[in-house]
Amino acid sequence: PVRSYASHTAHYGKIVDESGGKIDDVLILPMLGKRSYCGEDTVEIFCHGGSLITRRVLERVLQAGARAAFPGEFTFKAFINGKLDLAQAEAVQELIGAKNEKALDAAEKQLEGALSIKVRGFQQSLTDLAAILEAWVDFPDEGLEFISMDEILERLGSVRQEILSLIETFHEGKILHDGLSLCLVGAPNVGKSSLMNALLDKERAIVSSIPGTTRDLLEDQMRLAGLNFKVLDTAGIRETDEEIEREGIKRSRQAMQEADLILLVLDVQHPELPSFCNELPKEKTVVVWNKNDLQHPERPYLDFPHACTVSALNRTGMKELKDEIEKVVWKHGPPSKEEVLVTNIRHKESLQEAEMALGQLLDGLRKGVSPEFLALEMRTALRALGKIIGTNISEDILDSIFSTFCIGK
Secondary structure (H helix, E strand, O other): OOHHOOOOOOOOEEOOOOOOOOEEEEEEEEEEEHHHOHHHHHHEEEEEOOHHHHHHHHHHHHHOOOOOOOOOOHHHHHHHHOOOOOOHHHHHHHHOOOOOHHHHHHHHHHHHHHHHHHHHHHHHHHHHHHHHHHHHHHHOOOOOOOOOHHHHHHHHHHHHHHHHHHHHHHHHHHHHOOOOEEEOOOOOOOOOHEEEHHHHOOOOOOOOOOOOOOOOEEEEEEEEEEEEEEEEOOOOOOOOOOOOHHHHHHHHHHHHHHEEEEEEEEEEOOOOOOOOHHHHHHHEEEEEEEEEOOOOOOOOOOOOEEEEEOOOOEEEEEHHHHHHHHHHOOOOOOOOOOOOOOOOOOHHHHHHHHHHHHHHHHHHHHHHOHHHHHHHHHHHHHHHHHHHHHHOOOHHHHEEEEEEEEOOO
């Protein structure tokens, strides 16, 4: 009888076991053909909540001949059946895995097709220009000149620049997608652990006046400016013969090198600069003068563009510190909700491939290379763009993409 129901109509019934005993009262919703998410006949079952009831209903459905979906199978079918292009399909997984509101906004834009529209625009512009170049090749003696060479160069350069601008958004897109690691470094007893507690607004790290209390990396999560941060409190860096502390210092240096953002914590009472200052990349370091609640001499000048003063103990100056962190993260200001961002490394690499091919094409045209020898570069650019939305992509790549999806999507 289910096959006789009209699409998108809800029906009440019972799920029964093999002996006819009731498992649950349910609603079923048939969604037929192209009107379903995956573009095929689908029936959704709405049962009562609770893991036991859900498991028993699922077991009964499987006994009746269904099988569990593979990871990403529903979205894969939606892609194969033309309901979504590949970039939109990948956005489904990004939507599910979004760690913050900004990442959610970016995934929703991609699912709505914002990235796909841009890519198709690039494809259309390049296809139009390719047709003109092909006409020159096929009919060299006809005197065909739809547009001048200067205009072709200008239009190709414009598309290339737009692709470059889109590639540059990957910095922001990666931040939204993956979050950032924030590492607190400094000499022993400058207040790194107190500062970590103040940032997290909880007593995460042991605070002591004894230098070298922190022997290993302490890790926790923090939300700031709509982003996720992995916060690392490191062992104070100094010369020591103590074996355990020396290993902690080694790990501190490694964390310092790998971090996206570094807080160099200094003590205003003892403003001597640690020897490892010259190891720090200035563009991703914020100098934090701590213990500002105590009497202290004048601070020395430091050639770092980002600095602030706090009292981790009294938790003053924390807003200024967070503002400074936000400045380092968003070098050109945070992206707007309407901006299209590249968040996927596969998309970035395809855009880079297209941009490189267009660079070779432009260089060849300026040098007077015959158009027929440049057709390969145009095809390379178009093929790279097609990989983003799935118009020409291998089965191996599809398997790799959809295998990362959660079961049920």
